[in-house]
Amino acid sequence: MHTILLSFQSIGVVYGRLSTAPLYVFGSIPQNDFKSDESAYEYFSFIFWTLTVLSLVKYTFIVLKADNDGEGGTFALYSLLCKHAKVGLLPNDKTSDDVTNNETGSPSRTKAESRARRAIAKHKSSHYLMLFLALFGSCLIICDAVLTPAISVLSAASGLRRSLTDIKYSSSRKTEDSVLKDLRKYVPVPTSCAILVCLFTLQQYGSHRIGSIFAPVVILWLLFITGVSIYNIFHYDPHIVFAISPKYMYKFFQSISWRSWRSLGSITLCVAGSEAMFADIGHFSTKSIKMTFVCLIYPILILSYAGQAAFISHALSIKDSSFAIEDYNHFYRSVPDHIHYVFTILSLLASAIGSQATITACFSIVNQCLALGCFPRVKVVHTSDKIHGQVYIPDLNWMIMILSLGITIGFHDIVRIGNASGMAIISGMLVTTCLTSLVIALYWEKSLLLSACFLVFFGSIEAVYLSSNLLNFHKGAWYIAVLLALSLTTMVAWHYGTLKKYQFDIENKVSMEWLTDPTSGLRVSRVPGIGFVYTNVVTGIPAFFSHFIANVPAFHQVLIFVSFKSLPKPFVSPTKRYLIGRVGNRDNKIYRCIVRYGYHDHIRDSDDFEEQIIRSIGEFISLEEHDAESLISTEGKMIIVGKQLPEGDALIPLHDTGATSSPRASTQTNINTTEDTNPKRKRKKVRFMLPTNSPKMCPSVREELNELVDARESGTAYFLGQSHIAVRNGSNFIKRFLIMVYVFFDKNCREPHVALNIPHAALVEVGMVYTI
Known part of the structure; x- marks a missing residue:
């Protein structure tokens, strides 16, 4: 019963992102890339196999098993390697390690030293590489948490914009050029910003409350898109079900060009939320997340993309002139006219909810980095007494909101934000693949051949999508580099x-x-x-x-x-x-x-x-x-x-x-x-x-x-030590810069946890100059 309840709540938190991806996957593909009705078949074939191979096989059946005591994400994978392969570079102590490793039943004692572990232990550079991968993957999740709310809400708001312009068009019988003018003139930025502010304000109530509120909306959204998709398949093109054949991907590669290769970056968005699905298992449980995805989310998503592909292939076959309209929303057009307004309302609600997965994943990842000395000290609020993985970080929440609002106002373009989001998604998946292959060899102690096969098979697929996203670097994907530079510099400087x-x-x-x-x-x-x-x-x-x-x-x-x-x-x-x-x-x-x-x-x-x-x-x-x-x-x-x-x-x-008396x-x-100096509490x-x-x-x-x-x-x-850091004379620019960043955050972030609740009258701080 507890698993069923967690499964229900996970629908509103974990799967909102995957469930709302149909709003913008086909819409982020440039219209000129749809050359014929065969193009819809080819893109749907890519979507089907990408969802199946990456989301279903890789994450659901393999990566979700690599949790660290119920916690997921790239840093959880790194923690497994630190515990069982001794590759950690974080501040550590041999004395307490010796005690820990000699406890009864400790995995470090019961497992023999494998050849792979000995090889990794000899090369210190590999330890730095693993830590960099963990920090890089964590930064990508933070970047995704900034981009996802913007693209999700803008996609839904574009449906509202289309509804309003359709009313104008039908009332005044304007020409198509006039409609285009209205579309460019009406930008749904204020609506999107209002939704974003409401979304981030709700985060303080915790995942279990938000999940219980959001889950019914997401379920209604899933039922709605299922009905619309079944209608589109039978009404427009029942043969779309045959597009799951890999031969359509082969046809795509036969006529490949730089332009069509670049469009594959939009296909990456169909698996948006898979990485968050792994990072969010601490908020729920592995069993509940796996059961919900296999039994509900995966089949509905396949139906949804099939329905859109059927509508697109039909529009291309009859050469529908409206298909070439700029800022075309395929999903909106595929919905029957008499339920457009239901779609608009549900899509707005679901898109706001769709951002929840990456936001909660961001909280989980930063909390792990914080405790292991890789993120500046911030306040962490545990929102549940029963599930300790459910956390809320106020400072991080408002920072993400400001950045997301900046992207929404600055870009207000689904295609550009989609390119940046696709880059973050596929890069994070590639990092997870690398770390999971190491977990297979060093923690699960499988053969190196099996670990290499996992890395080559999934890594090659993700490398293909990464290359297509790199071609869109100048079309919005550059923004991910800016976010990465800020977050990675912060984490590296704090760790250093x-x-x-x-x-x-x-x-x-x-x-x-x-x-x-x-x-x-x-x-x-x-x-x-x-x-x-x-x-x-x-x-x-x-x-x-x-x-x-x-x-x-x-x-x-x-x-x-x-x-x-x-x-x-x-x-x-x-x-x-x-x-x-x-x-x-x-x-x-x-x-x-x-x-x-x-x-x-x-x-x-x-x-x-x-x-x-x-x-x-x-x-x-x-x-x-x-x-x-x-x-x-x-x-x-x-x-x-x-x-x-x-x-x-x-x-x-x-x-x-x-109050019993004692003879002694x-x-x-x-x-x-x-x-305490606070008179309200003693x-x-x-x-x-x-x-x-x-x-x-x-x-x-x-x-x-x-x-x-x-x-x-x-x-x-x-007694507490108060450090004053000074850089040694002759140090290079990089060292000086990292120390300068560290000192800035040390002075402006939260006090160390050892200083909390210590009465000031009994506190003795001893200043020391640390020459580094």
Whole structure:
């Protein structure tokens, strides 16, 4: 039942784009390219086989299986390669990787090292190529999300324009030239802009609500075009069904020319939405998306294009003079006259909905890039509690709206926007083909021959369409290069700056002996309370904290180094989220906590985050006495905490135990966290206590837990490094430019997630100059 509900909602979100493509596929082909009624047969044959081979076979039956824990898109494919082939170039840490890879049942442990993996691991250049492909594919989806609303809404608005001019023509009996003058004079830009603003305003309500609202409209649209298409096939040309034969594609290639080759770029639009179908599986499920496409969308689309082809072949066979009218809308003309107005209304609604697939796909892709350090920090809103893949990014939403409105106003031409959209679609498909072939060899561990066959077969088809789109570069497709340059520069610069900052931290960190060794001459004083030090490094002391200690030789009674580690997966179970280790001997009271999270987890936004860390450290202290190796190991030994202890929790928040009295009142401690500067909301108070009956707990463990509770009572301070990046003298222009772009976005984007919900009164920011 849940799958059926998701299938219903996916119709309104995922398949609006594919369902409205018939509005502009034939219409974007130049009229002069229809030389005879055979041309309609040839183009329909291309459409049938393109939909069948690329959308049905490639995406539905192969690519959809390559999801990353329920997430899709080019970056999900790259994440699979990072996890299972170790090709990641993102900031990483060996210590936590070792713990992750030695977990029971980990795929990295159970799979043998294949020859392909060894070959890829040796060539660092291949790692850069894979990351570039992932970023390039992600940028193409962003570009498609900008172009799709413009072309979809303009196509439907042209039907409204045609209806109005038909009324003028029939009322005043104007000549055809006069009608053409009216068509050029009436431009549906204001209508299109109004629809676009309404569409992007609705995004804040989430995919599940939008899908429930949009799905009935798309279903009505599908039923309508099915009825019209069946009517056209039987009324105009029943023999169009024979055009599925590949012989018509062969005839097309026999009389090929540069002009006709260029028209193949318009055929690419028939598979518009296939890439978004893969990227949107995080909003729904693989099963629901596959079932809906195979059983409903695919057969209706074939019927729709067949109906249009039948009408076009009939018009060409009788030499209908109206067919040569500029800005001709084939779909509109193929609809019977008495239901034109129904078609106009439904097409306007469906075209607005048709943009939804690429918009939600854009949100999913950017959210994945954001968590893996490849996109500037923006606010991500999770719109569903049940399906965590449903996200909304407000800043990105308004940016796409502005760009889409700019294209609509600037181009107001379906053919030009179609050329740019076709370039984005087929380029994204080619990137997916390359990454999927690597997944087949490196993750699925199939033979290299099978991987090569997949790449050559689908890649050659997409290369043909890409070449035809390149011929239209000067006719609108150039705009995709502009959008790509902006988005790719942003993502590459952010990744470069993030990576260089991490490398600077690694190269300039100080060993723990410098801090804990009494012979070092620091003479550091210990003050009451707990100090949380947020850092990117997981061993040693970060550069900014050593800079602080060198100038202010004092730190807290309990010191906790907290690091966040982004994993290339959507979610991390709470039982495997925290890695806790001890720094130095037990008397130092210095701990290290690695918080692992997926790109759909939002752990730092909760008010009880520090409480969870303290409870995890209490659990670590209790577990440590049973782990003899950890008592004598050097720094780097980490223990996964989060599972239920046999003797119960080591530290119990009082709000979990109720208001019951305890005979061990002396161990109950009132902990008042520092109040937030926002007077409308106060941070909640937490009272910790030790379990009353725990005979298995040794005295040394109980004493250390008491010290932890007492330190929390004394207060909490939070240390953050504030970076100021400077480019090293003599650096080349590209490096300077990338750092300049990174600094611009770093100053103007959202604060780091570690800084969220930290009270300003307890925040200590330490400035450091990073020379890169």
